[in-house]
Amino acid sequence: MKKISILLVAFVLPYLGIxxxxxxxxxxxxxxxxxxxxxxxLNLVAKMMEHDEDEDARDFVDIAKSINNxxxxxxxxxxxxxDMSATMKQYVRSSKLEELMKVKDGDTNLKFYIRNxxxxxxxxELLMFVTGIDDKHQGKHGRHFETxxxxxxxxxxxxxxxxxxxxxxxxxxxxxxxxxx
Numbered sequence: 256m257k258k259i260s261i262l263l264v265a266f267v268l269p270y271l272g273i274x275x276x277x278x279x280x281x282x283x284x285x286x287x288x289x290x291x292x293x294x295x296x297l298n299l300v301a302k303m304m305e306h307d308e309d310e311d312a313r314d315f316v317d318i319a320k321s322i323n324n325x326x327x328x329x330x331x332x333x334x335x336x337x338d339m340s341a342t343m344k345q346y347v348r349s350s351k352l353e354e355l356m357k358v359k360d361g362d363t364n365l366k367f368y369i370r371n372x373x374x375x376x377x378x379x380e381l382l383m384f385v386t387g388i389d390d391k392h393q394g395k396h397g398r399h400f401e402t403x404x405x406x407x408x409x410x411x412x413x414x415x416x417x418x419x420x421x422x423x424x425x426x427x428x429x430x431x432x433x434x435x436x
Contacts, residue, residue, distance in 0.1 A: 277346050278406060281328045286335035290327040297322050314415040322409035329403045336386065336402035343384050343404055352382060362387035369413075376414055381407045 281287045301319040352368035370380040383405040
């Protein structure tokens with residue numbers, strides 16, 4: 256009876272939200288850099304900033320408390336970028352994410368996708384995918400990131416996402432999200 260119970264739990268766990276993300280394979284790639292920020296870190300930062308009087312800081316605290324995790328993957332490698340693009344497209348189709356907006360600036364293409372949340376101002380997931388980042392967006396030490404994929408999950412208030420992106424100093428196109436109403 257114990258064996259049957261263990262097998263049943265093993266088969267049911269992935270359906271309870273404990274399964275891995277399709278993007279987790281990028282975390283171990285030598286060709287793809289990654290940053291993962293989990294709920295504990297977001298809560299810690301929010302706690303440290305909760306008494307700040309700055310309006311952006313208060314918005315940041317509110318949104319940080321509502322996010323479960325943030326994953327950012329970046330690469331300068333063409334092959335890795337192609338893999339990231341194919342994986343992102345597969346995920347968007349299988350997860351039935353809705354395209355929120357596109358931004359094209361020269362060779363840079365920026366796409367936002369969402370999974371709807373509890374109302375029109377909230378999303379359960381926000382996915383950003385950027386390709387063709389030009390030389391003026393170089394990272395530290397002159398590194399040129401060709402592709403960036405960012406995914407956030409939680410109960411995300413779109414009206415406050417702009418505050419978060421300003422604090423994280425991410426791509427300028429993200430600042431346009433909080434203007435979408």
